[in-house]
Each structure stands twice: as C-alpha cells, then as structure tokens.
Amino acid sequence: MVDNPRHLYKYQHQLRKAQRSVSRKKKGSSNRRKAAGKLARLHLKVSNTRKDFHHKLSTQLIRESQAIVVEQLQIQHMLKNHKLAKSISDAGWHGFVQMLGYKSKWYGRELVKVAPHHTSQDCWVCGWRNTDLKLSDRYWTCSNGHVLDRDVNAASNIRNKAVGQTVSA
Numbered sequence: 767m768v769d770n771p772r773h774l775y776k777y778q779h780q781l782r783k784a785q786r787s788v789s790r791k792k793k794g795s796s797n798r799r800k801a802a803g804k805l806a807r808l809h810l811k812v813s814n815t816r817k818d819f820h821h822k823l824s825t826q827l828i829r830e831s832q833a834i835v836v837e838q839l840q841i842q843h844m845l846k847n848h849k850l851a852k853s854i855s856d857a858g859w860h861g862f863v864q865m866l867g868y869k870s871k872w873y874g875r876e877l878v879k880v881a882p883h884h885t886s887q888d889c890w891v892c893g894w895r896n897t898d899l900k901l902s903d904r905y906w907t908c909s910n911g912h913v914l915d916r917d918v919n920a921a922s923n924i925r926n927k928a929v930g931q932t933v934s935a
C-alpha cells in the first residue's frame with residue numbers, strides 16, 4: 767500500500783494564488799511577465815517533486831519484485847470523469863508506468879499489463895460481482911461474506927489476471 771502523494775493538492779493554494787496574481791496584472795506589462803514566470807516555476811516544482819517520487823518508488827518496486835502487474839487504464843476515458851480527473855492527472859499514472867517499463871528492462875524484470883475490466887467489482891476470493899460498487903466504497907462485503915478492502919481486492923484480481931499470461935508489455 768502506497769499513499770498517493772497529492773502534490774497538486776499540497777501546492778493547490780500556491781498555484782491558485784500565483785494564477786490570480788497573473789490575471790490581476792495588466793496584459794503586456796513587465797509585472798505580468800514576472801508573475802507568469804513565477805507561476806511557471808511553481809508548475810515545474812510540482813512536476814519535479816512528482817517525478818522524483820515516481821523514480822524512487824518505481825526503482826524500489828522493480829528491485830523488490832520479479833514481475834509487476836499493472837492495469838491498462840484508459841486514461842483518456844477516465845479524464846472525462848471530473849472527480850477522477852484531478853487525482854489521476856495528479857498521480858501521473860502514465861509516466862509512472864513508463865518508468866516501470868524501462869526499469870524492468872534494465873533490471874531484467876517482467877512488466878505485465880492486464881485489462882482493467884471488473885477488477886474492482888469482482889470478489890477476488892469467490893468471483894461474485896458487485897455491480898453496485900461506488901467509488902466511495904473503500905470496504906465492502908460480497909454475497910458470500912468475504913470482507914474486502916477495495917484496493918487489496920482489485921490488486922489481487924489484477925495479479926490473478928496475469929497468472930498464465932505470457933505476453934509482457
């Protein structure tokens with residue numbers, strides 16, 4: 767279990783303030799140019815902090831594991847869901863998976879991508895499908911009484927999908 771460091775949330779206040787500062791200044795003025803520069807540097811800082819975290823985590827995961835299985839998420843599709851958009855773009859999932867990809871080659875590990883269908887809804891123990899599962903449900907119980915942590919259950923399904931799958935991405 768790894769906490770998603772919500773860099774954008776941490777910097778959100780500063781970004782908003784810097785953005786306001788730009789829009790308050792007269793167009794074409796040197797003050798506006800300065801404010802825009804400050805905003806750009808802040809964006810870069812957020813991006814670098816995120817990248818640094820992803821590098822450390824991907825190296826650690828690759829070193830510890832012979833094979834890593836990820837969901838092939840359809841980012842474009844998910845970005846349409848407003849609630850998810852922020853946390854996904856914040857997490858930079860795509861860039862992170864790319865890091866896992868080339869580092870797995872460096873270290874001779876295997877990166878497997880599996881289809882994401884129903885990985886959250888299916889009970890990984892018995893296969894019962896919870897079609898009423900909401901994003902806010904962190905824990906749920908299947909009809910056969912298995913108590914499930916949303917993320918651990920999805921991770922178990924993702925792992926099991928990769929068992930026997932020979933094509934590595």
Ligand SMILES: [Zn+2]
Nearest residue numbers: 889892908912
């Ligand atoms: Zn079950």
